Amino acid sequence: MGKVFCxxxxxxxxxxxxxxxxxxxxxxxxxxTTGPNVDHQMDETLxxxxxLFISSQLILAxxxxxxxxxxxxxxxxxxxxxxxxxxGIIIVGIEILSLTFVGSKAWAAMYMAPxxxxxxxxxxxxxxxxxxxxxxGPDGVFGPIHPDKISDxxxxxxxxxxxxxxxxxxxxxxxxxAIPVNxxxxxxxxxxxxxxNFYVPELRLQxxxxxxxxxxxxxxATTIGKYEIVCTQLCGLGHYSMRAFMEVMSxxxxxxxxxxxxxx
Amino acid sequence: xxxxxxxxxxxxxxxxxxxxxxxxxSLDHKVIGLQYYGLALAAVFIGMVLSWLFRIHLGWATAAxxxxxxxxxxGAPGGLITPEYYLSLLTMHGTIMVFFVxxxxxxxxxxxxxxxxxxxxxxxxxxxxxxxxxxxxxAAFLVMMAAFFVHDGPPISGWTAxxxxxxxxxxxxxxxxxxxxxxxxxxxxxxxxxxxGSLNFIATTLDLRTKGMTLxxxxxxxxxxxxxxxxxxxxxxxxxxxxxxxxxxxTAGTSFFNPAGMVVSDNLQPHSGGSPxxxxxxxxxxxxxxxxxxxxxxxxxxxxxxxxxxxxxLLGGMRVLIGCLIAAGFLSYMVWGxxxxxxxxxxYSAILFSVPTLIITIPFTVSTLIFLGSIYGANxxxxxxxxxxxxxxxVFISGGISxxxxxxxxxxxxxxxxYFVVAHFHFVMAVAAIFxxxxxxxxxxxxxxxxxxxEGLGKLHFWLTFIxxxxxxxxxxYLGLAGNVRRYSAFTDNYLIPLIPVxxxxxxxxxxxxxxxxxxxxxxxxxxxxxVQAPDNPWDATTLEWSTTSPPPFDNFGGRHLVVRQDPYxxxxxxxxTDFIMQTATDTIAKH
Numbered sequence: 001m002g003k004v005f006c007x008x009x010x011x012x013x014x015x016x017x018x019x020x021x022x023x024x025x026x027x028x029x030x031x032x033t034t035g036p037n038v039d040h041q042m043d044e045t046l047x048x049x050x051x052l053f054i055s056s057q058l059i060l061a062x063x064x065x066x067x068x069x070x071x072x073x074x075x076x077x078x079x080x081x082x083x084x085x086x087x088g089i090i091i092v093g094i095e096i097l098s099l100t101f102v103g104s105k106a107w108a109a110m111y112m113a114p115x116x117x118x119x120x121x122x123x124x125x126x127x128x129x130x131x132x133x134x135x136x137g138p139d140g141v142f143g144p145i146h147p148d149k150i151s152d153x154x155x156x157x158x159x160x161x162x163x164x165x166x167x168x169x170x171x172x173x174x175x176x177x178a179i180p181v182n183x184x185x186x187x188x189x190x191x192x193x194x195x196x197n198f199y200v201p202e203l204r205l206q207x208x209x210x211x212x213x214x215x216x217x218x219x220x221a222t223t224i225g226k227y228e229i230v231c232t233q234l235c236g237l238g239h240y241s242m243r244a245f246m247e248v249m250s251x252x253x254x255x256x257x258x259x260x261x262x263x264x
Numbered sequence: 265x266x267x268x269x270x271x272x273x274x275x276x277x278x279x280x281x282x283x284x285x286x287x288x289x290s291l292d293h294k295v296i297g298l299q300y301y302g303l304a305l306a307a308v309f310i311g312m313v314l315s316w317l318f319r320i321h322l323g324w325a326t327a328a329x330x331x332x333x334x335x336x337x338x339g340a341p342g343g344l345i346t347p348e349y350y351l352s353l354l355t356m357h358g359t360i361m362v363f364f365v366x367x368x369x370x371x372x373x374x375x376x377x378x379x380x381x382x383x384x385x386x387x388x389x390x391x392x393x394x395x396x397x398x399x400x401x402x403a404a405f406l407v408m409m410a411a412f413f414v415h416d417g418p419p420i421s422g423w424t425a426x427x428x429x430x431x432x433x434x435x436x437x438x439x440x441x442x443x444x445x446x447x448x449x450x451x452x453x454x455x456x457x458x459x460x461g462s463l464n465f466i467a468t469t470l471d472l473r474t475k476g477m478t479l480x481x482x483x484x485x486x487x488x489x490x491x492x493x494x495x496x497x498x499x500x501x502x503x504x505x506x507x508x509x510x511x512x513x514x515t516a517g518t519s520f521f522n523p524a525g526m527v528v529s530d531n532l533q534p535h536s537g538g539s540p541x542x543x544x545x546x547x548x549x550x551x552x553x554x555x556x557x558x559x560x561x562x563x564x565x566x567x568x569x570x571x572x573x574x575x576x577x578l579l580g581g582m583r584v585l586i587g588c589l590i591a592a593g594f595l596s597y598m599v600w601g602x603x604x605x606x607x608x609x610x611x612y613s614a615i616l617f618s619v620p621t622l623i624i625t626i627p628f629t630v631s632t633l634i635f636l637g638s639i640y641g642a643n644x645x646x647x648x649x650x651x652x653x654x655x656x657x658x659v660f661i662s663g664g665i666s667x668x669x670x671x672x673x674x675x676x677x678x679x680x681x682x683y684f685v686v687a688h689f690h691f692v693m694a695v696a697a698i699f700x701x702x703x704x705x706x707x708x709x710x711x712x713x714x715x716x717x718x719e720g721l722g723k724l725h726f727w728l729t730f731i732x733x734x735x736x737x738x739x740x741x742y743l744g745l746a747g748n749v750r751r752y753s754a755f756t757d758n759y760l761i762p763l764i765p766v767x768x769x770x771x772x773x774x775x776x777x778x779x780x781x782x783x784x785x786x787x788x789x790x791x792x793x794x795x796v797q798a799p800d801n802p803w804d805a806t807t808l809e810w811s812t813t814s815p816p817p818f819d820n821f822g823g824r825h826l827v828v829r830q831d832p833y834x835x836x837x838x839x840x841x842t843d844f845i846m847q848t849a850t851d852t853i854a855k856h
Contacts (some may be wrong), residue, residue, distance in 0.1 A: 001646035001723075008731065009658060016662075016738045025742035025766070027678065028759065041674050053665045056632060060657055063639040068572075071740075074576045074836040079623060081580025084637045088630040096622040100673060104615055106674035111611035120298045128437075128528070147525030148532050176807025193528045194429045194436065196542055197606070197681065201747035202758070204678045208503065210540055211428055213521025229756050232681035232749045234422050236437040237348035240752035 002068020009061040013054060020046065027160035031202045031223040031248065032170055037106035038204040044102065046093050090161045110205060116184035122177065125158050126196035126209040129238035131229060132157040135172040137262060143168020150192055154158050157192075176245040180254035181224050189215045197233040208233055221248040279818040282384050289399070291391035292423045292818060297377025298712065300368050303398075303405060307364035309785075310409075314357040321345040321353075323764070323771035325754045338438075339417050348438040351420035355439075356411070358423030359447065361694060361778035363454050364405055364555065367707035369497070369701045370561035372461055377490040377712060379465060382486045384474025386819040389467035398676075401457035407450040419444035422751060424551070427521030427543035433511040435528040448750060450508045455504035458496050465493035471676035474808075479845065483807045484582045484699045484831040488564020488589060492557050495593045496781040499553040507548035513538070544607055548600035555665075555693050556596045559660075560589050563631065565830045566653045570635070572805045573650035575843055577833040579634050588627035595624045602787045603671040606680050606843025628664055632657065643836075647803075648722025652703035655730045656696055662734075663692025679815035681751075684744020687737050691736070695733045699831050702729070702784070709788070710802050715795030721787040725780060730778025739766050747848035773855050804844050807832050811848050 004143055019025060030039055077084065123134035123142055136142045143158075143165040150159035160168040179185050191209040198217065199206040207217045231242035248258060268612035274808040280286040320329060328343035333783050339349030363473035380388055388394045395753075411418040421430040425447065436442035458791060469490040473482070509520040517534065521543045567585055569579050578585060601617030603610065635657050644650065646798050666688040669675045679685065702725075748755075755764055801810040808828070812821050826848050 002644055003650075005646075005651070005654060008727075012731070012734050017735065019742050020745075025746040025763070027745060027747060038674055039680055041672065042669075042678070045669055045672065049665045049668045053661065056636065056661050060639070060654070060661070062717060063636060063642075064644065064654060067639060067642045068644045074643060075581050076576070077637040077640050081584050081634065081637070084579060085630050086586055088633045089626055092629045095668070096619075099525065099668070100615075100619060100622060103358060103618075103672045103674040107611070107614060107672075107677070110674070110677065111614070123530045147527055150527040150532075151530055153530055172538060182638050193526055195426055195607075199681075199749070201678065202274075205682050206606045206677050211526045212539065213291075213541075213608050215608045218395050228759060229598055229821070230749055230757055234351070234420075234426065234751045237351060237420060238345075239351070240776075241756060242348060248725050253547050 002064045005068075006061040006065035006184050007016055009057055013057040015063070015153075017054060018052060020050070020196050021022040027204075028202050029223075030204050031076045031221050031225070031227070032204060033220040033222060034110045035104070035202070035204040037109060043101050048115070051068075052091075052095075057252050060106045061096060065234070073260050083258065110219070115186040115205045115216065116220075119184035119186035119218055120179065121186045121188070122179070123158070123162045124177070124187050124198060124209065125155065126189070126191040126198070126231070127152070129175075129231070129242035130194075130240070131231075131244035133174050133244075134158055135174075135258065135261070136167075137165060137170030137172055139170055139224060143171050145190070147192070159192075167197070170262065172258070174261060177229065178254060178257050179221060179246065179248055180251045181248050182220060182222055183251070184218060186216060189217060194235040196231045196242065197231045199226050199230050199232045206232060221246075224248050268829050273546055284596060287299070289395055291387070291395050293376050293380050293388045293391070293394060294605050294712075294816065295822075296394050296414075298375055298376070299398050300401070301373035303402060304365050304369035305788075307360050307405065308366065311357050311365060312781065314360070316343065316775060316778055318350055318357070319355045319774045321350055321753065323768040328710070330393045336412070336417060337687060338415075342499075344428060344805050345753075346543040347753040348420055349417065350416040350441070351422070351751070352439050354751060355420060355422050355447075356418045359408065360452075362558070364401075364408070366694065366697045367458065367554070368401065369493050370488060370565060370697055370704065371448040371557060372397075372458075373464045373588055374485075374491070374701075374704050374708065375465060375663045376847045377459075377706065378809055379486050379489050380468060380822050381473065381809055381812065381816060382479050382483045383469065383472060383692070384821070384828065385468060385472035386663040386821070389471055390464050393464050396658035397457045397460035397464065400453055400460065404450045404453035404457060407453060408448050411446040411450075412444065414540070416441050417443055419447045420699045423500075424512070424547060425543075426547075427510070427513070427538075427540040428526065428803065431510060431521040431538075431540075431543065432526070432533060433514055434526055435531055435533070443512065445514060448507045448514065450509070451505040452504055455500040455507065456843040460502070462493040462496040462500065465489055466497065474826050474828060478828075479806075481828055481831055483568055484578075484585060485564040485568035487560075487582065487586050488560050488567070491586075491593050492560045495560070495596065497558050498597065499550045499557060502546060502602075503550035506550070507541065509546075516528075533724075539562065541604070541607060541609060543602065546606050548603045550595070551603065552600045553593070553596040555689070556593055558693050559700075560593065562656065562697040563589060565700045565704040565707075566656045567635075567651045567706055569640065569649050569832040571835055572803050573645045573646070573647060575655070576642050577831075577835060579637040581639075582832070583635055585631055588631045591627040592624055592843075595620050595627075599624060602671055605676045611673075618671055618673055622668070625664065625671070626665060630659075632661055643673050648717070648719055648726055649703045649707035649803075651723060651726040651730075652699050655726065656699040656703060656780070658730075658757055659691055659699055659733060660696040662738070663688060663690075663696055665672070667692065678747070679744055682744035683740040683750055686750050687744060689742035690737050690740070690834065691733075695737065702726075705788070707803070709791060710798030711814050711816070713792055714792050714798050714813075716798045717795065718787050718801060721783050725783045725787065728780035728783070729777060730782060732742040732773055735773035736770055736777060737752065739770055742766065804842070804847050806830070806834055806844050806845055811846060
C-alpha cells in the first residue's frame with residue numbers, strides 16, 4: 001500500500017506542476033508600467049513555492065514507500081526536532097524576507113506612490129451591473145456628484161446638476177474607458193450601490209469600488225488595444241455580466257475620440 | 265489494565281432512562297458529540313449536492329437539471345438555474361460547509377465525544393450548557409434551511425455576506441429580503457452555540473483532568489480542541505455582534521454598514537454614516553481565525569492518529585506541534601486584513617497585514633516538517649485512518665503553498681477573487697479538514713458505535729477521494745492564474761470563454777468524487793447496524809479512550825477513576841512487553 005501511495009503522490013505532484021511549467025493557463029501579457037514588477041514577483045514566488053511543493057510532496061511519498069509495513073526497528077530522525085525546526089524557520093524565513101522586500105516595492109509602486117502630477121484624471125462610477133466613466137471636459141474640472149440626482153432612468157449616472165453647477169456642464173460621461181497610451185492615468189473610483197471592483201487582468205490591477213468612498217488608482221498603459229474591465233466583487237444577480245472595455249489609443253486617436261464625445 | 269485505583273463512584277448525574285433524555289435532549293457528551301457529527305453529516309450531504317448543482321451550471325450553463333424546478337420554481341424554472349439562484353446555491357454551500365460541517369464535525373463533534381474521555385473525565389464541565397450548545401446550533405441549522413423555502417429564496421451575497429449587498433434589504437436583489445435575514449439570524453444563533461461550547465471545552469480541559477493527567481500528558485487532539493476553543497471564544501464573540509448589527513441595519517433602519525448617498529434601483533437609500541468596510545473588518549476578524557477553528561482540530565486528530573499507525577511518537581514529542589498550533593492561533597488574529605488588500609483600506613496597512621500572514625507559514629511549515637520527520641523510520645500500518653492522515657499532509661502542503669501567493673498584496677492585486685483563492689481555501693481549509701474528519705471517523709467510529717468499519721471500502725473511499733480532490737481543486741489554480749473571476753454564474757467575457765473546458769473537467773471530477781462519498785455513507789450505515797463488534801482497543805493505541813469499552817458506558821469508565829502515569833504516545837519503547845504502553849500503565853520503563 002505504501003508503494004501505491006508513493007507512486008500515486010509522485011504522479012499527482014508531477015501532473016500538478018506540469019501546466020505551470022508549460023504555461024498552459026497563464027496571465028495575459030501585461031500592458032502596464034507596473035505589471036512587469038508583479039510578473040517578476042509571481043515568477044519568484046512560483047520558483048520558491050514550487051521547490052517547497054515538489055520537495056515536500058516527494059519526501060512524503062519517499063518516506064511512505066521506505067517505511068511502510070515492514071517490521072523493522074523503529075528509527076528516529078537523527079538530531080531530533082531542533083534542527084528540523086531551525087531548518088523550517090530559516091528556509092521559510094528567507095523566503096518570507098525576500099518576498100516581502102521585493103513584493104512591497106511592487107505594491108508600493110502601484111498603490112502607495114503618488115500619481116503623476118500631470119496624470120489624466122478620469123472618474124469611474126459603478127452600479128448594478130455597469131461601469132461608467134467621466135471626463136472633466138475642456139474646463140478640466142469635474143462637476144460635483146449629487147446622489148439625489150443619480151438616475152438610470154434619465155441617464156444621469158453620476159448625479160450631475162448642469163443647471164446649477166457650471167463645472168458639470170461640459171463633463172463627458174461614457175460607458176467605456178478610453179485612454180491614451182503611455183500616459184499616466186488617475187482614476188477615482190466610486191460606487192453608487194454595492195461594492196464592485198475594477199479589474200483589468202492585463203494591468204495587473206484590482207481595486208474595490210466602495211459606496212461612500214472615493215478611491216484613487218493610477219496606472220500607465222503601454223500597449224494599444226482593447227481590454228476587458230470586469231467586476232470581481234459579488235454585487236448581485238448580474239455580477240457575472242458586469243463588464244466594460246478599456247480602449248488604449250494612440251494620443252491622436254484619443255484626441256479625436258475625446259473631440260467626438262464633447263461634440264455629442 | 266491496571267487503572268482501577270479508585271473506588272467506583274456514581275456519575276454525578278444519574279443515567280437517563282426515557283428516550284427523550286437518552287437520545288434527544290441528552291446531557292451526555294457522547295450523545296451530544298454524535299448529534300453534532302450527525303448534524304455535520306446531514307449538512308455535508310446538502311452542501312455537496314448544492315455544489316453539484318452549481319458545478320453542473322458552471323460547466324453547462326444552458327443545461328436544465330430535471331426536477332430542480334419542483335424544489336425551486338423561481339430559482340430554476342424548467343430546471344434551468346438562474347444567475348441569482350446560482351448565487352443562492354453558492355452562498356448556502358459556503359455557509360453550510362464552513363459553519364455546519366467544518367466547525368461542527370472536527371471540533372464540536374469529535375471534541376465533545378473524546379475530549380472528556382481523553383482526559384479521564386466522566387462528562388463535560390457543564391452538561392446542560394453542552395446540550396444547549398447543540399440544540400442552539402440545531403436551531404441555527406433549521407433557520408438556515410428555512411431560507412430555501414421563503415418566497416425569494418436564499419441570500420445571494422456569498423458566505424462572506426459583504427455589505428452593502430447584504431445590508432440594504434430587498435432592493436439589493438432576490439434573496440436579499442427574508443433569505444438574508446434568516447442567514448443573519450442563523451449565524452447569530454450558531455455563534456451562541458459555539459460560544460457555549462468553547463467555554464465548556466476550556467473549563468473541562470482545565471478543571472476535569474483525572475489524576476496524573478498533567479497538561480503535558482494530554483493527547484495532542486485534546487490540546488488541539490482546547491486551543492480551538494480559545495480561538496473560538498474570541499472569534500464567535502466577534503461575529504455575534506457583527507450579525508446583530510447586520511440584522512439592525514436590515515430591519516431597524518440603522519446605518520452601521522450603509523453609507524450616505526447610496527442609490528439602489530434608482531431609490532436613494534435612507535442611510536448615513538455607515539461603512540461597508542466595517543463589516544469586512546468584523547467578518548474577517550472572525551473569518552481568518554475560523555480557518556484555524558476548522559483546521560487545528562483536524563491537525564490534532566491527524567497528529568493523534570499517526571503515532572498509532574507509525575508505531576512511534578511524533579518527532580520532538582508533542583511540544584513542537586503544540587507550540588506551532590498555539591503560534592498559529594495567536595497569529596490568526598493579526599492577519600484579517602489580508603482578505604482586504606484591495607478593499608480600499610489604506611494601502612500601507614497591506615504591508616502590515618502581509619508580514620504576519622507570511623510569518624504564519626512558519627509554524628505550519630514546521631508542523632509539516634515534524635510530520636515528515638516523524639514518518640522517517642516508522643513502521644507504517646495502512647488503514648483507512650492512516651491513509652487519510654497521510655493524505656491530509658499532502659493536501660495541507662498543497663493548500664499551504666498557495667498561501668504564499670495570496671499573502672502578498674502585490675500578487676493579490678492580480679489573484680484576488682479569482683479561482684486561485686477558491687483552490688487555496690478549499691485545499692487548506694475544506695479538503696484538509698475533511699480528510700481529518702474522515703481519518704477521525706475511521707479511527708474512532710469503532711469506539712463511538714462499538715463496531716468496526718469496513719477497511720476495504722474505507723481504502724477504496726480514500727483512493728477515489730484523494731485523486732478526486734486533486735482533479736477538482738488543482739485546476740482551479742490554473743484558472744486563477746488565467747484571471748478567472750470567481751462567483752460568476754456564466755463565463756461571457758471574451759477571455760473567460762476559452763477556460764470553460766477546464767470548468768467542465770472540474771465538474772465531472774466533482775460529480776465523480778461526490779459519488780465516491782456514497783461509499784463512505786454506505787460504510788457508515790452498514791457499520792452502525794451490521795458491523796463486526798469492535799474490541800476495546802482495536803488499533804493497539806495508548807490514550808484513555810482505548811482504556812474503556814467500545815462504546816464507553818454512560819460515565820465513560822464504569823465508575824473507575826483512572827490514574828495516568830504515562831505520556832500519551834509511548835510506542836515501541838525498548839524493554840516494554842508490547843510495542844505500546846497505555847497511559848494508565850503502571851510499568852516504569854526507560855523513556856526514549
